[in-house]
Amino acid sequence: MVYAIMEINASDYLLPNVTLGFTLYDSCYHEVRSLTGARWILSGSKNGVPNFNCKKGIMPLGIIGDMPSKASIPVARILGLYRYPQVSYASATPLLSDKTQFPSFLRTIHNSYYEGFIIADLLKYFNWTWVGIIVSDNDLGRTGLQIVTREHEKNGGCIAFQEILPIFPSTESVHRIVDVVKTSRATVIVLFCTTENLVSLMEQTSFHNITDKVWLGTPGWSITSDFPRRDILTTLNGSLGLATQNGKIPGFKEFLHSIHPSIYASDPFMKTFWENAFHCVWPGNDAYNNTAPALLRDGTVSCTGKERLDSIDPNIYDVYNFKYTHRTHNAVFAVAHALHEMKNCVPGKGPFKNGSCADIYNHQPWQLLHYIKRVDFKNTAGERIFFDENGDVPIYVDILNWQLFPNGSNQYVYIGSIDAGAPKGQQFNIQLNKILWNAGNNEVPVSVCSDPCPKGYRRAVILGQKDCCFDCLPCSQGEILNPNDNSECFRCPEDKWPDSRNEECLLKPIQFLSYEETLGSTLACISIFFCLLTFSVFFLFIIKWKTPIVKANNRELSYLLLISLMFAFLCPLTFIGRPNQITCMIRQVMFAVIFSLCISAILAKTITVIMIFNATNPDSKIIKLVGFRIPVYIVPGCTMIQIMLCIVWLTTAAPFAEFNMAAEIGKIVIECNEGSKVLFSCVLGYMGLLAAISLLVAFLARKLPDTFNETKFITFSMLVFASVWVTFIPAYLSTKGKQTVAVEIFAIQSSSAGFLVCIFLPKCYIILLHPGMNSKEYITRRNTRNQEI
Helix, strand or coil, rough: EEEEHHHHHHCCCCCCCEEEEEEECCCCCCCHHHHHHHHHHHCCCCCCCCCCCHHHHHHHCCCCCCCCCHHHHHHHHHHCCCCCCECCCCCHHHHHHHHCCCCCCEEEECCHHHHHHHHHHHHCCCCCCEEEEEECHHHHHHHHHHHHHHHHHCCCCEEEEEEECCCCCHHHHHHHHHHHHHCCCCCCCECCCCHHHHHHHHHHHCCCCCCCCCEEEECCCCCCCCCCHHHHHHHHCCCCCEEECCCCCHHHHHHHHHHCCCCCCCCCCHHHHHHHHEEECCCHHHHHCHHHHHHHCCCCCCCCCCCHHHHHCCCCCCCCCCHHHHHHHHHHHHHHHHHHHHCCCCCCCCCCCHCCCCCCCCCCCHHHHHHHCCCCCEECCCEEEECCCCCCCEEEEEEEEECCCCCCEEEEEEEEEEEEECCCCCCCCEEHHHHCCHHHHCCCCCCCCCCCCCCCCCEEECCCCCCCCCEEEEEECCEEEEEEEEEEEEEEECCEEECCCCCCEECCCCCCCCCCCCHEEEHHHHHHHHHHHHHHHHHHHHHHHCCCHHHHHHHHHHHHHHHHHHHHHHHHCCCCCCCCHHHHHHHHHHHHHHHHHHHHHHHHHHHHHHHHHCCCCCHHHHHHHHHCHHHHHHHHHHHHHHHHHHHHHHHHHHCCEEEEEEEEEEEEHHHHCCHHHHHHHHHHHHHHHHHHHHHHHHHHHCCCCCCCCCHHHHHHHHHHHHHHHHHHHHHHCCCCCCCHHHHHHHHHHHHHHHHHHHHHHHHHHHHHHHHHCCHCCCCCCHHHHHCCC
């Protein structure tokens, strides 16, 4: 304040030719002392009478102060009656913004009402959801408690505990609160307390060695020097505190270093300050006249006056961090600028009745108050200073980090700031790399009731607990965690499936039996191999077409059956690859027609054997049918019926490709829908009927005494065919997706291979390994032997 007034008096542009002075009153953080000082100022005398001014000529222009809100409130009530200007540099309680109760009160510090919102935003910034709150039993504490609780819960957080610290804490109340803090899982504790109210709690907290908590404080105590003990500093190490903006006062550091008792000889505090700063005794100091000799005998030196203030530890004599100092400087300049505007008022254009102006040497308090409310200037550091309609200044708060060093010293490290007037999302400016948490840890502490759920798990609130305490339950199959609400899951669309972390719905992979995969290529190779093997048998039969074993049982039917089997082995190739409209229509029809042709040829061969055997018996009635050549008509007749069924099927309800979302979990299977299930069943049923007839006829003719009677082999082949397709049905129904197609391909290959092996392998064995048995002489000799027997 002294420095600000010296600047103003030395200024050529602010109140030129006007000298300001000041009178100092010490309230000692006590309301009664504040009221006493206000009475002295208003009455002009220590023993003044209320409502009477004894020294009107030296009436102060306004009051700068007080510091604690509890002291400013009663003073502001009295000064408001006279509209006497009062500008505080540290009283932040929200109540003082009420201009109905305190019409003449202004302040250069922000309204603490918004500190609760700032604390809640800070908790959200660090993702601290489970926190405790300890507040003083006063308006500041209870208001902060309400705001922080409401805003923190609105941000999704929870309050672990709420404790109110009495104005005059008892041992019982302090011990109870310490026990709550110690046993709580909350790592972060918010403190809305005054300094003098907090000392006893911090003493007990340090006694119980509670060093794993982060204390988050308000400007009421976060930059206090009232915690000198190392154990308390250890407890508070790593904590965060809000503080008023650390302003700049050009030249003030040099001014503080230039202070000397010889310059301010009349200042009663200067010599005492010098003695405390340098641990010496100033010669002639009245305060120490009686004790100085004793001090000197104890080894205390005498002050020389050559001691340098810039050699003192900044923690003791801080000439760098101007917080309340900066606010005081602004408050003095606000009054000075108001006086300057009053001095420069032009009569007839003034703000008062009929455009009148006020005289700065003889004016009413309310006239100066009018000008102070409307000041808008830049201080010596270039910062804009003005008051809003409630007498408050814009909110700009520094964030400090308490850091304790190994040598026992501590420091409030600036780590960022909060500008409430900045655009949303830009209010916080925090430098995380500067923060040292408790135990010197650089990682942000975690303060939660329940650990966050893993990916793909939803939060399930525990009955009887707060929302922040929860269990983690996995999302159901096909569901992902709701990005807007982690307590619920929602199902992905039909064509999508959750990713591995159940965070996003991705398009399901399309699946079909392809040539690129091992299963598809293996089945294709098997089909081609058996087709080539069948072609080799066919080629062998062409070469040996004149031999008895090839000519027996109708050579042409054998050729037809081999050709049919070659196509049967190639048929599975239409089942492999991405299904489309054409392949879906072709593959089942091709399968049905080819197998109907095979079974018809086998039936014709069987009937041929029966007719040939019975033709040798003169009494047989079948001899009359030999001339009709019935086997020649069986193959086209039976095959044509199947072709007609397939034509009806394709023209009325043809198969088509479709996307099956439910066949396999998390996949889209492209498969062929058979269209009409009835017609498809008719096609398969007709093929089954042919197989049953062939099996029955072959079984009845298996014991005919023919040299090359192949009915027994046909019986085996039909049994293999029946066995394959009977076992195919449950296998087909128990598989899904491309495995279903693979099962059908395997059945086609197995039944075709059964025909090839059972019917033609014995013939190939004789042709290749026992050619002597494949001759007319061998057959004649064997028949003669049979007749003799």
